[in-house]
Amino acid sequence: MGIKAALSKPFAAIVNSQLNVLRKNAVQLQQKTFEYLIQQAQDTSFGKTHHFNEIRNYDDFKKNVPVYDYEDLRHYIDRVTQGEEDVLWPGKPAYLAKTSGTTSGVKYIPISKESMPQHIKAARNALLSYIYETGNADFVDGKMIFLQGSPVLTEKAGIAVGRLSGIVAHHVPAYLQKNRLPSYEINCMDDWEQKVDAIVEETKHEDMRLISGIPPWCQMYFDRLSAVSGGKKIKDIFPNFKLYVHGGVNFEPYRARMEESIGFAIDAIETYPASEGFIAFQDSQKEKGLLLMVDSGIFYEFIPADEFFNDEPTRISLKDVELDKNYALILNTSAGLWGYSLGDTVKFVSKNPYKIVVTGRIKHYISAFGEHVIGEEVEHALMSVAHEEGVDVIEFTVAPQVSPKKGQLPYHEWFIEFGKQPEDMTTFALKVDQALQKKNIYYFDLIEGNILQPLVIQSLKKDTFINYMRAQGKLGGQNKVPRLSNDRKIAEELEAYKIK
Template sequence: MSIKALAAKLFASKIYHQTQTWAQKPVETQEKIFQKLIKNAKETSFGKDHHFNKIKNVEDFQQNVPVRDYEDLKPYIEKVIKGEADILWKGKPLYFAKTSGTTSGAKFIPLTKESMPYHIEAARNAILHYVHETGNADFVDGKMIFLQGSPILTEKYGIKFGRLSGIVAHFVPKYLQKNRMPSWETNCIEDWETKVDAIVDETIKENMSVISGIPAWVQMYFERLQQKSGGKKIGDIFKNFKLFIYGGVNYEPYRAKFENMIGRKVDSIELFPASEGFFAYQSRNFGIKNEEGMLLLLNSGIFYEFIKADEFFEENPKVLTIGEVEIGVNYVLIISTNAGLWRYNIGDTVQFTSLLPHRVIVSGRIKHYISAFGEHVIANEVENAMEEAVASTNIVINEFTVAPQINPANGLPYHEWLIEFENEPENMEIFAETIDNSMRRQNIYYDDLITGNVLRKVVVTKVSKNGFQDYMKSQGKLGGQNKIPRLSNNRDIADNLIKSDNI
């Protein structure tokens, strides 16, 4: 064992025990975070507007500060962008992370000197928990690649602007810089396809041990590697490839395709990062499907609140704190952070799988659902149904999305599943039936609609090879942190796929 690997094990043990300290005291930990946030923002414009000097507890906070989305917070953010200080948080942020909002267009999320370290520490600690749990540390001697956006930043009024993944690239620890790939020059390439080809050229002969990124774009990297190598398995190209790190989407729909491309199983770590904060990471059971969920980071400068998803659009929904949540309930995640986001709705929904420690799965997006007929189908349900159908037929899929068809040319309305198959099922009717049965078991409202002849069973539409990549390219969202929504309550994506001859 190398000195670096031994040091990683020792450090991992320290971090593990530090984590246990706060994870076993969730309410107390969150109360400390809350009080610290209020104290530090009392003299900001936002703090003065919302009477932070009079806030003593969470109840006061909830009465003085409404739940907001980006558009509601935008007037404050625009002041910060123009160079004003002490608006949402003391001073000015170090960075603005630009994101491609699904409902608000481009969004600019502040990152402060207080919040930025938590993004880096959380990613580090996820890997250290893996080391502590498995005892595997040899991968630290190999090369590591993080498929991410360009690190090129712009600057205005002393604040730097860029993609979160590009900003994070500036914070790679010195002890990892020799291991990290691709090169800085390659990482700065803006065009995604050109960038992936350059990454392939740089890495194909290297000792890659860790690969990280959103599954859809890592899949593209793997496909280009196989083309370059004459069809070799990824596990043969990278014999010491041992760990895949991902976030942003559920890995399970991709797992079969990845294991086939790699030629063997590799351990994986699931992360829950966003520009607004690094919320959770998988901390155990790394070699299997992550049903247990991810450890919610309660000690990372973020105060969490939760609203039941089925009550969210009511006039005055009940808002819960960490000591009031239940297992298996779908909650909208509301955050207040040391970057100056206050009672901010990030749009994600979560379900708790454990309460001590608090572990979550990402169940979907509050605005990404299908409820054209009152069924309120969420991403977690369609992913479970797809996983079940794939497992029962041994097929492999590349990508999929689901949309309602309200006005079909013939027959009853239905949910249309647009799927890009690597290999198709022998019997498409049985495949669709498996999906439909799974959806009916998971969602009683959907089952009622089928039983009552309001909807007919799901319809599967085949998407051509690389159809989703072509669609994302046409939208200017190929690569990086961009991803296809699993489902939509409209047909914008579905109709675009059909119109562009990707069907």
């Protein structure tokens, strides 16, 4: 064991003690965070407009601050990006995280000098929690690869601008810099496919022990690495590779294929970072859920997902959440986002401590017929049957077909790229449909009432989703394919890739 690995174990024990305070005092820490945020932002433009000086409790806050999305806050953020100070948070942001929205085009999310360290701290503590629980620290002594966006930053009104992963790359602790790959030059490459090929060449002979990135793009890296190594498994290329860190999308639909590529069931850590804040991370290999970061400058609110589009939805703080209920996640942050709808839905699987799972996107659902099917449900239905049948699913998306051929009932159309096809597609589709009916009572009622016919699966050609994302200019980085759509825009693009 190297010196870094040896030192990491007592450090992990210290951090675990700190996390135990968080685990046991979540509601109190959220109250302290709430008071801190209101006090700090009283003299900002937003704080004055929303009468922060009159806010004494959470009920006052809800009366003064409505739920906002990016478009609602855009006129404030535009002032920030023009260099104005004290708009949403004291002073200017340290960074603007550039991201793309489905309705807002390019978005600029402020990251303050107070919020930036929380991103680094949470990522660090995710790894230290793993070390504390498992005792496995050897990965610290080897090479680590982070498949991420370019660290090249531009400037807007004196504020550094870049992708979140690129910004974070500038804050990797010094003691990890020598272990970290790819090199800065390769990380700066814009073309994702050229970048992956360059990473393969740079890393294929290294002692890789930890790999981090969004599952589909890590799979692309593994596929190309295997191809240049004569078809070897990743475990034979990197014999000391023991830990995979992921976030952004649910790992389960990718797990079987990725572990097949690796050659064994890899330990994995799930994280929940967003440009708006680092929200949660997996702190245990034995327990389900991600530990909510309640002391990181974010005050959380929750709206029952089925009420989100109501005129006056229920809006609660952490102390009033219920287990196994879908909530839209609302953030108030030390970077100046207020009543901000992140767009994600979460479900609590524990309240002692508070742990969540990410269940989908509030706008990524199918409810063309009142069924309100969400991402968690379609992923469970497909992957449970795929596992049972020994079927390999590479990627998929689902859309409603509201205008079927004459004489047919409407249906959900599933576009799936298989690694290994079902032996009987009709039987496979029926089993998936039955699994979905068990997960969603509204869908069950629509099938039983002959409003919908069972789902239809369209099998897609190899590399369909890579080619689709390339055509959209969204190959690599933090980009991902929406699993659910309430329209047929993606479905129409995928028609050309169907296997006839």
